[in-house]
Amino acid sequence: MTSIEFASPATLPPAHGYSHVAAVAPGSRLVWTSGQVPVAADGTPAPAGDWAAQTRLAMRNVGTALAAAGATWDDVFKLTFFVVDTSALDTVRAVRDEFVRTERPPTSTLVQVAGLFRADLLIEIEAVAAVGAG
Numbered sequence: 001m002t003s004i005e006f007a008s009p010a011t012l013p014p015a016h017g018y019s020h021v022a023a024v025a026p027g028s029r030l031v032w033t034s035g036q037v038p039v040a041a042d043g044t045p046a047p048a049g050d051w052a053a054q055t056r057l058a059m060r061n062v063g064t065a066l067a068a069a070g071a072t073w074d075d076v077f078k079l080t081f082f083v084v085d086t087s088a089l090d091t092v093r094a095v096r097d098e099f100v101r102t103e104r105p106p107t108s109t110l111v112q113v114a115g116l117f118r119a120d121l122l123i124e125i126e127a128v129a130a131v132g133a134g
Contacts, residue, residue, distance in 0.1 A: 003028075004077045004130055006104045017093050018108035022077035028130035031069040035082065035124040036061035037116065048120040051088035055095040058125045063099065066129055073099050075129035081110040082124040092123065 003025035008015040024030070038046035038054035038061075046053040063073060079100075081092065089110070100106055106127075116124055 018105045022107045024130040031071045031129040033065040033127045035126045037124050051091045054122045055092050059099045062127050071129040071131050076106045076127045078128040079106050079108045080126045082113050
């Protein structure tokens, strides 16, 4: 695992389930995923309107993308969430916590968008990870 320092200084507003800052050690290999949506490899989408199922499948797809580059959830230092509305943030956070280490959560951005590329999709998630050198 790489050396990533996470911080949430007292001089910033409280962070609820994320870190304000992540510093990556020199020599780490950076890995970016494309935005992953709640659609299985065979093209089957998660149930329409089901925030938990859609978030869980999108997170699993992020994990699969990370693994393809030799990274794991422990290597993730940045997550970006694109959601069609913010009504289910508690659900999104709870599902996210099934995947990340809550004692050192990654930095995070959540953006509300007008829509995704398919009307039945509620969420898209991308990650940035740092895999330790050597």
